[in-house]
Each structure stands twice: as C-alpha cells, then as structure tokens.
Amino acid sequence: SQKIEQNSEALNIQEGKTATLTCNYTNYSPAYLQWYRQDPGRGPVFLLLIRENEKEKRKERLKVTFDTTLKQSLFHITASQPADSATYLCALVRTGANNLFFGTGTRLTVIP
Amino acid sequence: GAGVSQSPSNKVTEKGKDVELRCDPISGHTALYWYRQSLGQGLEFLIYFQGNSAPDKSGLPSDRFSAERTGGSVSTLTIQRTQQEDSAVYLCASSLAPRGGTEAFFGQGTRLTVV
Numbered sequence: 001s002q003k004i005e006q007n008s009e010a011l012n013i014q015e016g017k018t019a020t021l022t023c024n025y026t027n028y029s030p031a032y033l034q035w036y037r038q039d040p041g042r043g044p045v046f047l048l049l050i051r052e053n054e055k056e057k058r059k060e061r062l063k064v065t066f067d068t069t070l071k072q073s074l075f076h077i078t079a080s081q082p083a084d085s086a087t088y089l090c091a092l093v094r095t096g097a098n099n100l101f102f103g104t105g106t107r108l109t110v111i112p
Numbered sequence: 113g114a115g116v117s118q119s120p121s122n123k124v125t126e127k128g129k130d131v132e133l134r135c136d137p138i139s140g141h142t143a144l145y146w147y148r149q150s151l152g153q154g155l156e157f158l159i160y161f162q163g164n165s166a167p168d169k170s171g172l173p174s175d176r177f178s179a180e181r182t183g184g185s186v187s188t189l190t191i192q193r194t195q196q197e198d199s200a201v202y203l204c205a206s207s208l209a210p211r212g213g214t215e216a217f218f219g220q221g222t223r224l225t226v227v
Contacts, residue, residue, distance in 0.1 A: 034215065043116075043203050043218030044155070089154065091216075098162055099171075100145060100205075100216055104154035 002027040004092055004103040012109045013080055021075040021106045023090035028101075030092040033066055033073050038087045038105065047088075048075075080110045114138075118204050118219035125194055125226055133189040133222045137206030144181055145205045145216060146189050148173075155203065161187065194226045 007022040023033070031052055036044035050057045050066045050073070057064045063076040077084050087105045094101075117136040125131050137144050142163045147155040157171035161181045172178070176194075181187040191198055201223050205216040 041220075043205070043220055044216075045218070046215035049215065091155075098143070099157055099160050099168060100207075101157055102147070102155035 002101075004028070004090065004101060006088075006090060006103040006106045008106050009104070010107045010109070012111060015080060015082060015110050015112050017080055019077040019080050019084070019108055019110070021088050021090075021108065023073040023075070023103055025071050025092060028071075028092055028094055030068075030094060032093040033064075034091045034093075034100070035062075035064055035073075035075050036089045036091060036102075038089060044089055044102075077108075082110045082112050085109050116204055116206055116217050116219035118202075118222050120222060121220060122223045123225070125224070127196060127226055128193055130190065130192045131194055131224065133191075133202050133204075133224070135187045135189070135204030135206075135219060137185065137187070137204070138217055139185075141206035141208050141217070142184070143207045143209070143216075144187050145207075146179055146187070147203045147205070148200045149203055149221070150200045158189070158202075191224075194224075196226045199224055199226045 003026045005024045013019050034049045035047045037047055038044040048057055048064045050064050061078045065074045087107045089105045090103045091100050119134045144161040146158040149155050159179045160168040176192045179189045201221040203221045205218045207216045208214050
C-alpha cells in the first residue's frame, strides 16, 4: 500500500539549532513533493516545492532535499526560533496524477 | 476575497442529520481539494476537482459523502446521516495548476461536531 511517513510525531530542539524533519514514502513515484506548515486551528500554509529532478531547494532559513532513490525528503530549518514551532507536513503529487497526498506531520517545538 | 473561504467555521449537528459544508476557492484556481483532519492527525484526502474533468472521488469514505463544484468555482461537501466518527475539521484547498506544480491554498476549515 502507499504510505507517506514522517518519522517523528514530535520534535523538540533548542533555539538556534537546526531542525531536521524527515518524510519517507513507499509505493509512490512522486512528480513533486511539497512542505507545509500548520499552526493550531488553521489550515496548512505552503512553504516549499521540490520536483523529482531536483536534489535541493532553499528559501531563507529553509532547505529541502529530495532523494528519489531513498524515497525520502529532508526538511531543515536553520537557526531555529520559537516562532518556528508548528506542525510541518509533507505532501506528494504522483507522476501522472493530480491529487495531493499528505503525511501525518511532525510537531516541532523550539525551546527558547 | 483574497483567500479560500469556508463556511460555516463551526458546525454542531445531531447524529443522523445531513450537513453541507461550503468552499469558495481563490478566483481563477482550477483545482479544488477537500480533506478531513481528525484531532492530532494528518490530512485525509477526500475528493479532487480539476476544471471540467470528472472529479476524483477515490478518497470519500462512504456513500454518505458527496461533493459538487458548480460553475468551476464554489464547492459543497455534503455528509448525509452524520455519524459521530464524522467529527473532524474539513479543509478545502485550491490551486492554480492542475498537476501539483504550484502551491495549494487552504481555507481555515470547518470544524464539524456530531453529537
């Protein structure tokens, strides 16, 4: 069966450190992979998109990598801040398909 | 409006009643998604509309769930004979491109409580 797994339900890190979140998938051939941030009581907000032929994408303090051999994406937040505390979701779009499928999310807490 | 709008924001209904949830996507967005999110869980795909194509209904959990999108814009998700397990936040999203190449914009969601 197809699965999108984010390896930690919760991750706590100290302010200023780099947070690394993992998204693993099985039985997918994703054309795109996206990362979203969700705050309590709100809908997800788009952060970054990476295509299957891209290895890495950066945006300010955010970096996403995509390894189609390992079937894994890593999401990094450098110089983390308490305001980065939220749930982070990865989402896949399969090659030839239209649906956006989401992982279960990782709740990140940055401790001051 | 500037974003995706969902109504109502909260809905409490009695078990067995029908409910309708509304989504107004961003103007010009051809793709529209419905998801369900239970407490502390990820987003469960329900249904996807793209332009005039037949919708992808593969995520609907039972035949009590249906959705339509009129005129390629507003969408309504209907749940008939609601059950307590239908309690969740229902999220709608829209996007410009049909094949996930651009970001999806989400509404604030409708929190449905079945009592």
